[in-house]
Amino acid sequence: MTSTTTRLAADVWPSGLTETADGALSLHGHPLGELATSYGTPAYLVDVPDLLARARSFRDEFRAAFEAIGTTCDVFYAGKAFLATPLAKLLDAEGLSLDVCTRGELAVAAKAGFPGARVGVHGNNKSAAEIDAAIDYGVGRIVVDSLEEIERVLTAARSHGVRVPVMLRVKTGVEAHTHEFIATAHEDQKFGFSLSGGQAAEAAAEVLEHPDELQLLGFHSHIGSQIFDSDGFRVAAQRLIAMQLQIAQEHGVVLPELDLGGGFGIAYLPEDEPLAPKDMATQLAAIVRAACEEAQTPVPRVSIEPGRAIVGPAGITLYEVGTVKPVQATDELTRTYISVDGGMSDNPRPALYEADYTATLANRPGSAQTAQSRVVGKHCESGDIVVRNQQLPQDVRPGDLLAVAATGAYCRALSSQYNHVPRPPVLAVDEDGVRTWLRRETIDDLLSLEGE
Numbered sequence: 001m002t003s004t005t006t007r008l009a010a011d012v013w014p015s016g017l018t019e020t021a022d023g024a025l026s027l028h029g030h031p032l033g034e035l036a037t038s039y040g041t042p043a044y045l046v047d048v049p050d051l052l053a054r055a056r057s058f059r060d061e062f063r064a065a066f067e068a069i070g071t072t073c074d075v076f077y078a079g080k081a082f083l084a085t086p087l088a089k090l091l092d093a094e095g096l097s098l099d100v101c102t103r104g105e106l107a108v109a110a111k112a113g114f115p116g117a118r119v120g121v122h123g124n125n126k127s128a129a130e131i132d133a134a135i136d137y138g139v140g141r142i143v144v145d146s147l148e149e150i151e152r153v154l155t156a157a158r159s160h161g162v163r164v165p166v167m168l169r170v171k172t173g174v175e176a177h178t179h180e181f182i183a184t185a186h187e188d189q190k191f192g193f194s195l196s197g198g199q200a201a202e203a204a205a206e207v208l209e210h211p212d213e214l215q216l217l218g219f220h221s222h223i224g225s226q227i228f229d230s231d232g233f234r235v236a237a238q239r240l241i242a243m244q245l246q247i248a249q250e251h252g253v254v255l256p257e258l259d260l261g262g263g264f265g266i267a268y269l270p271e272d273e274p275l276a277p278k279d280m281a282t283q284l285a286a287i288v289r290a291a292c293e294e295a296q297t298p299v300p301r302v303s304i305e306p307g308r309a310i311v312g313p314a315g316i317t318l319y320e321v322g323t324v325k326p327v328q329a330t331d332e333l334t335r336t337y338i339s340v341d342g343g344m345s346d347n348p349r350p351a352l353y354e355a356d357y358t359a360t361l362a363n364r365p366g367s368a369q370t371a372q373s374r375v376v377g378k379h380c381e382s383g384d385i386v387v388r389n390q391q392l393p394q395d396v397r398p399g400d401l402l403a404v405a406a407t408g409a410y411c412r413a414l415s416s417q418y419n420h421v422p423r424p425p426v427l428a429v430d431e432d433g434v435r436t437w438l439r440r441e442t443i444d445d446l447l448s449l450e451g452e
């Protein structure tokens with residue numbers, strides 16, 4: 001296998017990235033080499049048209065699929081995947097909704113002027129100050145996660161003199177990851193009210209006791225991440241809808257909404273095959289309709305919360321190679337260690353989750369001969385890996401540029417200044433040019449926090 005056959009595998013790389021006649025890569029007509037010269041490396045690059053196409057696809061396909069079963073579906077972009085003011089403005093203009101889970105994320109929404117009615121607030125430990133700020137901002141829903149929080153929201157609702165729309169985060173017992181799901185996942189995790197233990201029913205009863213202050217919209221579940229099929233969603237939706245039926249029977253209240261969470265998978269490697277939004281939408285709509293028919297309850301308004309699937313594949317990271325070192329990995333295997341000028345500070349996912357990524361040489365095609373390679377960072381840890389295992393051209397050398405695919409989600413968002421490495425900029429690229437969504441941090445930014 002030569003590197004060029006999978007150089008720009010569809011699904012892994014953003015659609016605006018192309019190979020030019022000289023074998024270098026270009027994003028919407030901007031050669032990556034020129035971007036590196038102008039903006040420095042490492043840098044996160046966002047293919048804006050690609051990102052917008054993904055956002056529109058979720059918005060339109062889910063709306064159409066759920067309209068076909070007599071309801072609709074709202075798409076809440078999960079801001080934790082990556083949030084910056086210009087992105088929030090774009091998503092607002094596209095009519096998406098936005099999930100935030102801290103006061104900091106809410107501050108970005110506010111800076112972008114994101115309409116409060118389309119903001120949802122998550123988190124398992126929201127402070128009274130965060131709840132106050134959210135109600136002040138007029139958010140459309142607070143997803144409540146504990147009995148203490150019901151009290152906090154109640155208190156805040158009284159002091160603001162408003163009725164606050166809430167959903168209850170429920171532990172459905174379903175845990176999904178890529179191709180597998182477990183229908184009886186252990187309950188031993190922090191999020192949500194347990195369905196099986198009766199906590200969800202108890203929480204719903206508590207909220208319904210305060211109709212002047214709290215409006216119970218419905219139940220919410222989020223079953224996992226990197227999900228490649230709809231099986232886990234089926235079980236979760238059935239359990240949530242059964243719970244809705246129970247509430248209708250016990251309290252005579254028909255809950256109008258249902259949130260199925262996010263976790264829609266993306267391709268990090270050429271062999272990954274996520275479901276297209278259209279297929280996921282059709283399958284989820286069929287699941288909700290069947291579950292409501294069986295329970296003989298009206299079909300609620302549905303919402304979903306994709307994060308990774310909207311921004312992940314639209315982003316790439318551009319690095320410069322600093323050293324290339326052959327390492328005798330085993331008796332049979334020599335591995336080429338390629339060190340780049342970033343690493344676990346700008347992408348901690350390989351170190352945190354053993355996540356896999358795909359890289360390619362960006363400034364030239366490279367030799368047809370490839371070598372078993374590992375791309376590593378510049379940090380003082382041997383676990384500082386960017387791409388664990390890939391065939392890359394044998395002649396990669398210092399000064400070359402490497403692009404790593406699918407870094408738009410959970411890279412800048414999870415980044416750190418480990419080893420006092422300032423964080424890279426996020427540069428938004430389309431045919432018209434390059435805009436700085438987040439500027440590069442400087443050493444002075446880091447020093448500005450220091451005492452004397």
Ligand SMILES: *Cc1c(COP(=O)(O)O)cnc(C)c1O
Pocket residue numbers: 078080081122222224225226261262263264305306307308309409
């Ligand atoms: C993380 C999270 C999401 C988004 O997950 P993705 O895998 O990025 O789609 C959505 N909803 C909730 C509640 C989450 O915690």
